[in-house]
Amino acid sequence: MTPGPVDGTVRVGASAGSYEVRVGSGCLASLPDLLQSAVGAHRYALISDDDVAALHGDAVIARCRDAGLDAELFSFPAGERSKTRKSWSILTDRMLAGGFGRDSCVVALGGGVTGDLSGFVAATYLRGVPLVQLPTSYLAMIDASVGGKTGVDVAAGKNLVGAFHAPRFVLADTDLLTTLPTSERVQGLVEAFKHGATMDSSYFDWLSEHAARLIAVEGDVATEAVLRSVRLKAAVVTEDEREAGPREVLNFGHTLGHALEAASDFQVGHGTAVAAGMVLEAELGERLGVTRAGTRERIALGLAALGVGLDVVAEIDIDVALGFLGTDKKSRRGRPRFVLLEELGRVHREGGWSREAPETMVSEVMAEVAGSV
Numbered sequence: 143m144t145p146g147p148v149d150g151t152v153r154v155g156a157s158a159g160s161y162e163v164r165v166g167s168g169c170l171a172s173l174p175d176l177l178q179s180a181v182g183a184h185r186y187a188l189i190s191d192d193d194v195a196a197l198h199g200d201a202v203i204a205r206c207r208d209a210g211l212d213a214e215l216f217s218f219p220a221g222e223r224s225k226t227r228k229s230w231s232i233l234t235d236r237m238l239a240g241g242f243g244r245d246s247c248v249v250a251l252g253g254g255v256t257g258d259l260s261g262f263v264a265a266t267y268l269r270g271v272p273l274v275q276l277p278t279s280y281l282a283m284i285d286a287s288v289g290g291k292t293g294v295d296v297a298a299g300k301n302l303v304g305a306f307h308a309p310r311f312v313l314a315d316t317d318l319l320t321t322l323p324t325s326e327r328v329q330g331l332v333e334a335f336k337h338g339a340t341m342d343s344s345y346f347d348w349l350s351e352h353a354a355r356l357i358a359v360e361g362d363v364a365t366e367a368v369l370r371s372v373r374l375k376a377a378v379v380t381e382d383e384r385e386a387g388p389r390e391v392l393n394f395g396h397t398l399g400h401a402l403e404a405a406s407d408f409q410v411g412h413g414t415a416v417a418a419g420m421v422l423e424a425e426l427g428e429r430l431g432v433t434r435a436g437t438r439e440r441i442a443l444g445l446a447a448l449g450v451g452l453d454v455v456a457e458i459d460i461d462v463a464l465g466f467l468g469t470d471k472k473s474r475r476g477r478p479r480f481v482l483l484e485e486l487g488r489v490h491r492e493g494g495w496s497r498e499a500p501e502t503m504v505s506e507v508m509a510e511v512a513g514s515v
């Protein structure tokens with residue numbers, strides 16, 4: 143007997159109205175119907191980076207036009223360097239020149255960069271038009287397309303200018319992952335391991351066991367991972383849309399992860415840095431007596447199955463990384479804060495979702511992990 147389909151739908155709560163995230167192999171076929179029933183716009187501006195546009199843009203446009211929808215493709219150069227106010231102004235100017243009115247809808251087809259940039263276009267265009275997210279990377283499916291955060295990077299830092307703008311719906315067709323470069327698959331899957339480490343230890347174990355198949359996008363595993371991650375993230379953002387409380391758990395591994403990323407001058411991928419950040423923060427929690435002994439080891443083993451090691455900690459200058467800690471957006475009064483685990487699958491909560499740690503201890507943890515590589 144063949145196993146049944148694992149595709150499914152998750153509902154996410156948002157102040158502007160809840161929305162559905164549909165996940166599955168081939169689910170993009172339902173795009174025209176969903177656009178008609180959930181949006182009903184007069185025109186659709188499909189925004190995509192030029193790599194994704196070349197691979198999948200024409201097919202999505204053709205699907206829309208075959209169903210009688212007015213859809214036009216707008217592309218921008220691929221990469222984080224395009225997530226800027228300049229790209230935002232070029233895209234909004236092109237839409238204005240094209241006569242897109244208030245009854246238009248922005249459809250983001252791409253990774254997290256496309257989702258964040260297009261989302262900010264949708265949030266601001268004529269004071270806001272509907273947005274639909276069609277994520278194409280693991281990172282965007284698992285993380286960026288859910289939760290309504292949009293924005294751009296500025297000289298002072300990443301994601302510092304933006305808006306909350308929830309999508310009308312999200313359609314994550316896992317077939318699109320087969321064209322995603324392998325290194326990008328690995329980087330994005332790290333966030334799924336973070337969901338498991340903070341909220342569901344059996345999911346963490348399942349991910350570790352299926353890491354090779356997830357990287358190969360084999361069978362139903364990609365759909366199962368995206369669904370499980372979206373369910374976990376949806377529960378958190380539904381409870382805490384504006385990041386005042388529980389949403390903070392999603393920052394596990396990110397305080398030290400961001401410091402490592404910055405210390406490497408962004409040469410190291412976000413996933414690689416966050417993976418090391420999770421191991422470091424688990425060790426920090428163990429030393430502070432809040433995290434169950436052995437948690438660091440379990441996290442490191444799971445991430446090793448994904449093929450992500452800790453070399454980055456040995457390669458960066460620890461003092462430079464420590465210097466970036468106080469500038470982290472989660473810091474209060476210049477003091478960095480850490481989301482710590484109680485055990486695998488559960489975040490420690492005592493007087494808040496994050497806490498400070500002595501800088502000497504953070505430094506010792508980094509030195510010890512660097513020495514263990």
Ligand SMILES: NC(=O)c1ccc[n+]([C@@H]2O[C@H](COP(=O)([O-])OP(=O)(O)OC[C@H]3O[C@@H](n4cnc5c(N)ncnc54)[C@H](O)[C@@H]3O)[C@@H](O)[C@H]2O)c1
Binds near residue numbers: 221254290
């Ligand atoms: N809004 C949020 O809540 C949130 C959460 C996490 C991350 N983010 C943001 O997401 C961004 C990172 O996302 P990302 O890793 O997807 O980056 P990305 O959008 O740059 O995609 C990574 C690379 O993969 C390519 N790509 C994407 N899908 C592809 C496909 N199916 N086939 C072939 N190539 C494909 C892209 O062209 C790009 O070169 C960052 O800017 C980050 O700040 C946002």
Ligand SMILES: [Zn+2]
Binds near residue numbers: 416
């Ligand atoms: Zn992250």
